[in-house]
Amino acid sequence: MKQRRNSPAETRSCKSEIARRMDLTTLRLFVAICDEGNLTRASQREAIAPSAVSKRLHDLEEVLDVALFERQSTGMALTPAGQSLLHHARIALLNVEKIAVDMAEHAGGIRGHVRMLANLSSIVEFLPEDLPGFFRSNGMVRLDLQERPSAEVVRGVEEGVAEIGICSADVSTRGLTRFSYRRDRLVIVVQSDHPLVNAKEVSFADTLDYDHVGLFATSSIYLRSQYTAQQIGKSMRLRVHVPGFDAVCRMVQAGMGVGLIPDRAFEVLSNGMNLAALDLKDDWADRELVLVARDPAGLSATSQLMLDHLRKLSASS
Structure with a gap:
């Protein structure tokens, strides 16, 4: 017998019922179960009786008409439907937290809140110069950077942690909208008496016979340098990982090796350290930074102002 398909009106009614019954407390309990992998620990974390947690989970699966977990001897494993719900639940709970923060700030006189994620290069090289102009015109806006x-x-931008991001153009921005922001160029940082210091420019291959001070392992600069070394058929003589450009300069100053950082970061951070910056002739040393957003048309008014401000500065640079 052929199953009857729901009419559009019935489908809308079903979605409305799901939305009505999927309250925030239930979503928070669902996330706790996912985090803890165990219903009892989730109930302890949220200070709710295990029987109440179990009933809410049962009701949630019933209203969604899907199984969210596979019960196993080692704990509770998410089904594909459960994984999808976890993604949406985290975003929903995060948005509720944002509402609470924004409303509290409005009550305190703040007139908007911009949430931005940015890579280290943009924070050190460009944002200190680009942001003051924005706040001169929008003094009652708060930035969470x-x-x-x-x-x-x-x-983070995909998941709604922030509305705007700044990242290297080298990484995949997937479905996000991207706009050109700024450009910089990577340089090799050496002590002033280093054997390479008299060269006008060097290739990255020239540096692989020396110890390196590397940025943290997930940075786009470090990943690019590792990839290039592999393409050359050599390995980097990495002596130490450090968390930032200032630490790279300090370690180079201490004789730990050579470092790779953007030219503008070197100009800002190296004053008085008796270091030199050597131009890299590799094409990949010339980098682009991009602004990213999930849906520019759906940005809050204050985030749209920030995006417009940064894009205008990019166009004039």
Whole structure:
């Protein structure tokens, strides 16, 4: 017997019923179960009786008409439907937190909130010069700026952690809208008496006979240098990983090796350190930074102002 398909009106009614019954407390409990892998631990974390958690989970699966977990001897494993719901639940709960923060700030006189993720290069090289002009015109707006590697910037904007991101153009921005922001060029940082210091420019291959001070392993600069070394058929003599450009300069100054950082970061950070910056002749040393957003047309008014401000500066640079 052929199953009857729901009419559009019935489908809308079904979706409305699901939305009505899928309350925030239930979503929070669902996320807790996912995090803990165990219903009892989730109930302890949320200070709710295990029987109440179990009933809410049962009701949730019933209203969605799907199984969210596979019950196993080692714990509870998410089904594909459960994985999809977890993604949406985290975004929904995060958005509720944002509402609470925004409303509290409005009550305190703040007139908007911009959430931005940016890679280290943009924070050190460009944003300190680009942001003051924005705040001169929008003094009652607050900026929540977090530093993340470029790939994590993309993921964070996709997941709604921030509305705007700045990352290296080298990484895949997938479905995000991207706009050109700024350009920089990577240089090799050496001590002033290093054997390479008299060269006007060097190739990255020239540096592989020396120890290297590398940025953190997930940075786009480090990943690019590793990839290039592999293509050349050599390995980097990595002596130490450090978290930032200032630490690269300090370690180079201490004789730990040569470093790879953007030219503008070197100009800002190397004053008085008796270091030299050597131009890299590799094409990949010339880099582009891009602005990314999930849906520019759907940005909050304050985030749209920030995006427009940064794009205007990019166009004039």
